[in-house]
Amino acid sequence: MGNTDGVWSQDTPVNDMEIFVGATEFKDSSANATGPNSGGLGLLSLNLAASKAGTFFVDITAMLKRTGVYATPALAGQQFGTAASMPGPSLVAGTSDPEGIRGFPPFTTAQLPTLRGSTPGPPAKGVYVTSVDLIYTVTGLALTLATMGLTDTTFVNNTAPAVVSRIVSGANGMPTAIQAQPYKFNIPVPLLSQSFATASGTETILNVNLTTGVGGTAVFYGAVLHCTYNFN
Secondary structure, three states, X not given: OOOXXXXXXXXXXXXXXXXXXXXXXXXXXOOOOEEEEEEXXXXXXXXXXOOOEEEEEEEOHHHOOOOOOOOOOOOOOXXXXXXXXXXXXOOOOOOOOOXXXXXXXXXXXXXXXXXXXXXXXXXXOEEEEEEEEEEEEEEOOOOOEEEEXXXXXXXXXXXXXXXXXXXXXXXXXXXXXOEEEEEEEEEEOOHHHOOOOOOOOEEEEEEEEEEOOOOOEEXXXXXXXXXXXXXX
């Protein structure tokens, strides 16, 4: 492709990213888990003895966030200019792109620029989670509790933190039965909660809670984040 002084900005995200968040990244706020432990070559885990509750938290924000960038004459611009003769996208009307649309034809009826209008501002960027695989083993006796949640918390000066759930904290179908080899259990993020977190000062946290029975133990290996991303 030809050279340009502007920054190429891709509209359509890609959905094939996986991020493995290992047990060593999680913190047990209950301080009941031991570890990190080595279960052999290539195995790291947090372990729960009998009748213990593990409350595992991990901040995954560093892997996810971009806040979006507006164009400036010195930094970025659409290759052929815009309706307002200004680089786009910007807050100036007519600077979403030269034709006031984004994407490639054919367009669905709901996306026709004549019906929907142009897309204002920069395309959303970063990474968002579409589902989570939880990896853990249960031995001796079934778990008495297994829950998880995925949240965004936005911090604004002198304002109470605003917490929004991507996956509402709860059982979410997590298995609790004895299984000598690890579960790799997938929990999807609801479609309406699958979007880029672009607000400045937003933290994304994954929380996993496991409680063992009187004669049971659990080994927690971590989580796999299945993600959609757009960095271009």
